[in-house]
Structures are given as C-alpha cells and as structure tokens.
Amino acid sequence: MALEFSERLGRIPAYPVASGYELPDDVAMLASNESHDPPTPAVVEAVDQVMRGLNRYPDPTGAALREALAERYGVPAAQIALGNGSCDILLSLGESLLDPGSGLVFAWPSFSIYEHLEGASGALTTRVPLDGEDRHDLGAMLEAIVPGTRLAIVCNPNNPTGTAVGFPELQEFVAAVPAETCLVIDEAYCEYSTLDDPDLTIGLLAERENLVLLRTFSKVYGLAGLRVGFGLCGSEEIPAAVNRVRQPFFCSSAAQAAGVEALRHPEAVAQRVTHNMEARSFVMSGLEQLGLAPAASEANFCWVGVPAREGEEPAQAEERVLGELATRGVLVRGGGGLGRAGWLRITFGSELENGRLLEAMAAALD
C-alpha cells in the first residue's frame, strides 16, 4: 500500500541541491558559495574539546554563543535567535508567522529556500522581479507589501545575483515597511560587500521591532559544515516565536563552541574578505575578457549569462556550458534551478580554482 503524504508536502519544492559531493577531491567546487579558506586552528581546537563531552545535550538556550554575539554586535542577547544554519531561523519564522492565505513578499530570482516558505505555509506569495541591473527593486517591493503581508524578505547581497542595494536606500525602505509586517534582511553575504559597513543595518534594530537581520557562520566565518546561523532581531518576541516551533536542541554543542571561538578571530574574517575581494576582481575581469557580462557582485560569487548558439534555448546553452566546465573538473551552479535559465552562479574559490575556472570557461565558450 502506498503512503499518503500531506497536501502541504506536495506544495513544497525540492531544494535545488548542488551536485559533486561524490566527485574526487581535485574538483573545483564553486557551486555552493562556501568559503574556501578552512577554519582557523583555534576553532578546530574548540570543536575538538567539545567532542569529549558529546554524551551531553547541547545548551538549548545557546547562552554562551548568544552572549558572545551580543558583545560582538551590540544587540541584547534576548533579541538574538540561533539556528541550525540561518535557513533554520527563516523556516521557523515562516512557521510562526504564516497561515494559509497570509501574505509573503520576496524578490525573484532570489534565494531558493524562500519558495519553501510559500509551499509549507500556503501563503499568498508575491515575487517582485529584480530591476534591470538584477538588484532588488525596493520601490516595487514596498508596493507589493499590503495589509495581510506578514513576512517580507530582502536578500542583500542577493543570492543568486550577488548584487546589493546600498544602506541609504535600504534605510528608507525599512522605515516605510509597516510595523505589522516582519521584515527579514537576509545578510548571509554582507561582510563581502564594499558598498557600506556591514554593521550599519544593526542601528536600525533600535527603531524597528519588526526587523530581523539574518546572518550566518556558514560563509565569511567558514563554518558551513557545522550549521549555525543567527538572527539579530528588533524585539524579544521574534526569537521567542521561532524557538516555540522548533525542537529544543536545534544547534549542536560543536556548532555553538565553534561560533564562540570564531567570534574571537576577527582577523580570520578580515583575511577571508580580502581573499574574496582579490578573487572577485580576478574572476569578474577574467569573465569580462571572455566577452561575458557578470552582474555587479558584492558577494563571494557572481551571476553571469552564457551566450546561446544559433537555434539553442538559454537552458540548453546553460546545460552545455555546465557540462563543458564539469568535464574540466569545475563545478558551478546552473541558473535554471535558481530562477533564470541560461545563467550561471559561480562561487569565487582559491587562486588555483579561479584560474582553472577561467581556463575551463574559455574552452567552453570556444
């Protein structure tokens, strides 16, 4: 007898996972926007220490990590939500805010997990197209926020396009979003942006109780494998709500300890940012020299269209170039699964990987 799954399950899109985990080590993994710099030895040591106490459950309140975050970011610990990655906070926010028929607004193309919120809740969703430069159109987003909109999400810098809006524009938008709408600014990549000081948005929390700044240890802190993210919130009500809908031990002791230790090493963050800026300028100019026009990236990846050959659909061009790159040991993400066929999202890697990418791309376009 076949199992009968929930109607809700049928509405939830499958997350477009990256391939390549089964491939040999010498493949350039440029498909998941990770940091290619390994964690610092002190972080590895902190995790190692925790391993000796794995018979115990983790602290369900994440007190030490929230205190360390409070000190680093100047936000009261009670206004900080932790998560098994920042996606966990986002999905829990969806669960605590959205009913079938309530309003959800985000830009498109943007981070694929936002579509999950729509399917899981049955919310009425408005996808606001990016502007001509593939940036968030905040004016159009504001118009899309109507009575009944419970959740609006701005991804800044945006995944998959890498584009960002500057602080003055964002500040105006934040002030105009009604207090009844929870506004999430997903800042997973904010440290890589050169537009503004990434911590400027934190000042907005004092004025806006409805605001959540979603951040993660997965990118610039280099801890994607451990799964730990955090939300800096405008009120205590928000962390309390997300904690109610989740299992109690959502953040492992290793993840909590690594987060605390990583915050003690701002120099490692600064080094990753510097490496990324060098890689970004090398890859972007290399792609331009190949005749491509990547969108302006403020992140650790870029978004670029591939030219279709005569008679070829954009999706076919994407598949062809993806295949050519994979044959040469370079894995990037196809745009079709991320909201726009015929485009690629390319994570910046090590010097060696970036060189290999450009060589493979030159051969693929030949």
Ligand SMILES: Cc1ncc(COP(=O)(O)O)c(C=O)c1O
């Ligand atoms: C925009 C954005 N937000 C959040 C995340 C998820 O990060 P985490 O690993 O913290 O769940 C990602 C990961 O790729 C992302 O691109």
